[in-house]
Amino acid sequence: MFDKRLINEGRQVKGYLILTVGLSVGISLLAVAQAWYFSQIVAKVFLAKAPFKAVDHALGLILAIVVVKALFQWSSEVCAHEAALRVKSDLRQRLLQKIFALGPFYVRGEKSGEVISTIVGGTDALEDYFAKYLPQLLIAVGIPLIILAFVFPLDWKSGSILLLTGPLIPIFMVMIGKLAEKKSLQQWQRLSWMSGHFLDILRGITTLKLFGRAKDQIRVIARVSESFRESTLSVLRIAFLSALVLEFLATMSTALVAVAIGLRLVYGTLSFSSGLFLLLLAPEFYTPLRTLGLNFHAGLSGVNAADRIFEILNVPQPNLSIEPNSDTRHSRILADDYQIKFDHVTLTYEQEDTPALQDITVSLNCRETIALVGPSGAGKTSLVQLVMGFIQPSEGQISINGELLQTISPNIWREQIGYVSQNPYLFAGSILENITLGKPEATMNEIIKAAESANAHNFIMTFPRGYHTILGEGGYRLSGGQAQRIAMARIFLKNPPLLIFDEPTSSLDLVSEKAVQEALWNLAQGKTSIIIAHRLNTIRQANRILVLDQGRIVEEGNHDGLMIKRGLYYQLVQKARGLSL
Numbered sequence: 001m002f003d004k005r006l007i008n009e010g011r012q013v014k015g016y017l018i019l020t021v022g023l024s025v026g027i028s029l030l031a032v033a034q035a036w037y038f039s040q041i042v043a044k045v046f047l048a049k050a051p052f053k054a055v056d057h058a059l060g061l062i063l064a065i066v067v068v069k070a071l072f073q074w075s076s077e078v079c080a081h082e083a084a085l086r087v088k089s090d091l092r093q094r095l096l097q098k099i100f101a102l103g104p105f106y107v108r109g110e111k112s113g114e115v116i117s118t119i120v121g122g123t124d125a126l127e128d129y130f131a132k133y134l135p136q137l138l139i140a141v142g143i144p145l146i147i148l149a150f151v152f153p154l155d156w157k158s159g160s161i162l163l164l165t166g167p168l169i170p171i172f173m174v175m176i177g178k179l180a181e182k183k184s185l186q187q188w189q190r191l192s193w194m195s196g197h198f199l200d201i202l203r204g205i206t207t208l209k210l211f212g213r214a215k216d217q218i219r220v221i222a223r224v225s226e227s228f229r230e231s232t233l234s235v236l237r238i239a240f241l242s243a244l245v246l247e248f249l250a251t252m253s254t255a256l257v258a259v260a261i262g263l264r265l266v267y268g269t270l271s272f273s274s275g276l277f278l279l280l281l282a283p284e285f286y287t288p289l290r291t292l293g294l295n296f297h298a299g300l301s302g303v304n305a306a307d308r309i310f311e312i313l314n315v316p317q318p319n320l321s322i323e324p325n326s327d328t329r330h331s332r333i334l335a336d337d338y339q340i341k342f343d344h345v346t347l348t349y350e351q352e353d354t355p356a357l358q359d360i361t362v363s364l365n366c367r368e369t370i371a372l373v374g375p376s377g378a379g380k381t382s383l384v385q386l387v388m389g390f391i392q393p394s395e396g397q398i399s400i401n402g403e404l405l406q407t408i409s410p411n412i413w414r415e416q417i418g419y420v421s422q423n424p425y426l427f428a429g430s431i432l433e434n435i436t437l438g439k440p441e442a443t444m445n446e447i448i449k450a451a452e453s454a455n456a457h458n459f460i461m462t463f464p465r466g467y468h469t470i471l472g473e474g475g476y477r478l479s480g481g482q483a484q485r486i487a488m489a490r491i492f493l494k495n496p497p498l499l500i501f502d503e504p505t506s507s508l509d510l511v512s513e514k515a516v517q518e519a520l521w522n523l524a525q526g527k528t529s530i531i532i533a534h535r536l537n538t539i540r541q542a543n544r545i546l547v548l549d550q551g552r553i554v555e556e557g558n559h560d561g562l563m564i565k566r567g568l569y570y571q572l573v574q575k576a577r578g579l580s581l
Helices: 004-047 052-102 104-108 112-124 126-154 156-165 168-203 205-210 214-266 272-313 327-335 380-388 410-414 431-435 444-453 480-494 510-524 559-565 568-577
Strands: 340-347 357-364 369-373 395-400 417-420 498-502 528-532 544-549 552-557
Touching (some): 004 052, 004 126, 052 104, 052 126, 112 168, 112 272, 126 156, 156 272, 168 205, 168 214, 205 214, 214 272, 340 380, 357 380, 357 552, 431 444, 431 480, 498 510, 552 568, 559 568
Parallel strands (some): 369 528, 417 498
Antiparallel strands (some): 340 357
């Protein structure tokens, strides 16, 4: 199972792998020396009736060889696992970096559980590939050749038997491996499916309980688990069959060597010490081949996991044209007052024919509050995602003070942005840790001031541990309004010049809505703000309102001017008020 992609990954740890193979070769040479001394001792003691003193030196050498072999074996395993751990760590980091670079739109199109299974379980499956299979692949070639180099000068007949029977083990290993390949891939796919399904159920457990479908999901989980069990057992059956065949071939081949040696000992054509030495070397010749066969399935699992890992790593990233050493220049440009300009921008998502945005040409000016309104699916969120750089336009250009957005480092650009969504995500950890995402080096006074500005300080202090109160995943223990104000405190602490609000008050009660709205307008003072509006009463203070419909800007102006036009905006306001048109 020689996978070029994994071999390339192994280049970064080739020193550890070479040391692993070198130590294994050393173990083999020590085994040859041990067999030689042992055969000489037996011949002297049982045939020549030599006293103990005549062989005590050789026995001491054998003891030393056993100790050194154990040290070499331990060192070899340490080096092999160190190589595997380094490759796994590197791949995990690259996978996370790739997923972060692809952004939230890629993640939304994937099953979270399956992605997690790839990052954790998939990379773990590579450990045996690098720690056992890959070194053993080289050892299985080198050590039998070393053994033959000692056997042929003593007895060409035994060497010929070893040379002819040795290749049978890898041949049968490959034949059985081809049978196992499809089963192993099926096992990995079902594990990923099961992981994704479990996560979906955990996330939707409230909905399942409310609709009385929890018991149905228990049956589904049982069915999914049974499917995984069957695929795992089918792989194990093949693995056990493989082990049986390989052990049988190795045993029979060793028996052939033993019979040939025994016959020549009977007829006196071979000395006893040489015969015993050859007999002791025969198992050493087959051991690396048998071990390779046993590790073949580990290699197969690693290759199947690698398919999904490299599928993610090879997903095309947005076409960015970032010049080297441009971060300093762009930081200076973005530190000044800046203008965001859309020039004939069109966006069409993959596997879709209808554009989400069509021929958008608009400028968003510094320290201006712009509201985006329109019916569901009009393109409001798509426009904001373009501004944040999570997706790239299919046609047209977006520029910041004349600099194309795709030439600016995403990290430098996003430092300028503060984003609050309808359902902000709070991580499992303390309130303090969640707020300081906006500025990790902030002082406690700065954190309290930010929380006060977001109308969050008072309710935080009602908790026994205050800012050190531990939140569950997703902000468990907080109401929607409290979670929004924690998210607003993050932005106050970060204090970016560009703010984007995906209507943070849309799902709040009136009291919470008032508190969040007050924090929102306090935060927007002196900054450029983009507000996606669902509750239209939140945007009366906006300097400019962009009305989108079917991916186009159909109206533009302030609240009073658009109401006079009695167009789409007027209709949306009337519907929001519950009035018939």
